[in-house]
Amino acid sequence: MAAAPHDALTAPALSPAASPVAVRLRGVGKTYGGTKKTAAKRVLDAVDLDIRPGEFVVLLGPSGTGKTTLLRLLAGLETPDAGTVLVPQRRTIVYQEPRLVQTLRVLPNVTLGQRRGDATRDAGRTALAEVGLADKERSWPATLSGGEAQRVALARALVRQPELLLLDEPFAALDALTRLHMQDLVGDLYARHRPAVLLVTHDVDEAVRLADRIAVLRDGRFAVDVRVDLPRPRHTDDPAFTALRRRLLAELGVHDPAPPASQAPAAPDPKESR
Template sequence: MGTDLIEPTRTNPVVVARGVRRVFGEQLVLDGLDLDIAPGEFVALLGRSGSGKSTFLRALGALDAEVEGHLRVPAQQAIVFQDPRLLPWQKVLTNVNIGRPDNAQTRADALAALDEVQLASKAKAWPRTLSGGEAQRVALARALVREPELLLLDEPFGALDALTRIKMHGLLQQLVAKYRPAVLLVTHDVDEAILLADRVIVLTDGAISLSSPVEIPKPRSRDSREFNELRRHLLTELGVGDEPDAQ
């Protein structure tokens, strides 16, 4: 696979994917996928299990050397997974600063990032003392302290309870509005995709079967007609049908 690292501009896409293909054994997971993501655009990627969502995200994050095709991505990027992946033997501040030079300035930046996710008071705490939502906020701080041009989110709220998830949605929206990265969110949750994204993409059998802009004004309400019309459309594309609890 050819991967170019770029400096995005107002006119250049942050991500350019052309003919991206991935085969595991005899199973074709990504089938010639093409996608552009604009600077500051928030894209949600939906699809059934095994449709290739996380595989594509890993390709964008340069975590899969076996992917074929062409990718052009920014050098400055960060990934947040469903598992916060904090080092249990390091305190919270060190986890946020991991992989960066350890000096007064980077530690101050890390503390400022923790303050933005309302966790400055936990800087000296051990990861095992954090709740699930707190650990995921630390993971967000760790990603955003690097000021990425591209933020990759692989079901980061999937393991959280409903109330914590709602709070995390609000926090993510605030942080994205401030830092303005391009975002690719992999999720199984149709409502989450509509609430957060500028565009929702459905992946079917390794290819994009639907790309729909979300033109509902923010803040968005699940009770609005526009929200439910788009929800029904996406569920139909996913082959789920209009089931109240479908995600």
């Protein structure tokens, strides 16, 4: 669906049952700034993107290349200057910070904004069980480790049964070992529920472990869009994993990579292991 020049439209109208795509971007542009003192910055420049129902897409790119802007457009938190953004009605987002309400216990945090009742509470308990926190429904957010808090945020997203799950660097603040556990959890949840997923991350290993497709944004456009055909589960010592990792790092300007952090995770913070 091509957009007319300078025509901006966000229309959450796609349904996976009726369409071969869950997300469709055509000619999407976004510019920030442009005052008497500051020059305008073109963050996204005529971007096209399709994500199929049940497809896991990871977005890589240096800081400032428009990754989070693109994700916010899909979430409906930003409006494009040009182009069309078509997304499902049911979509949820998980941020780097869990963003839990500190004055609510865990279960009410999971069901926040949902219609009250036994069915909603049961759905919340099911979601907590799926993320391994069935025994935490009456806990306060302040008593949770960082990894546990992010599990609650995932449960809050899943309880809404999204057709599109948006993940904005959700593991970046966690220690290396907890991050690996959370990657495994997201992979398991994705396999079980099969929403379309867009994950924004700076972690190349994370991208290769999880993605069906990996796209690299550079100068407001896609420089790379590659399908990951490695069997799951994926291991960093697989030569094909290493080759793809090196290719992506080269696209990001890293030509002599260090050994992956996932091969030698740092000791976790004691609070994270609770």
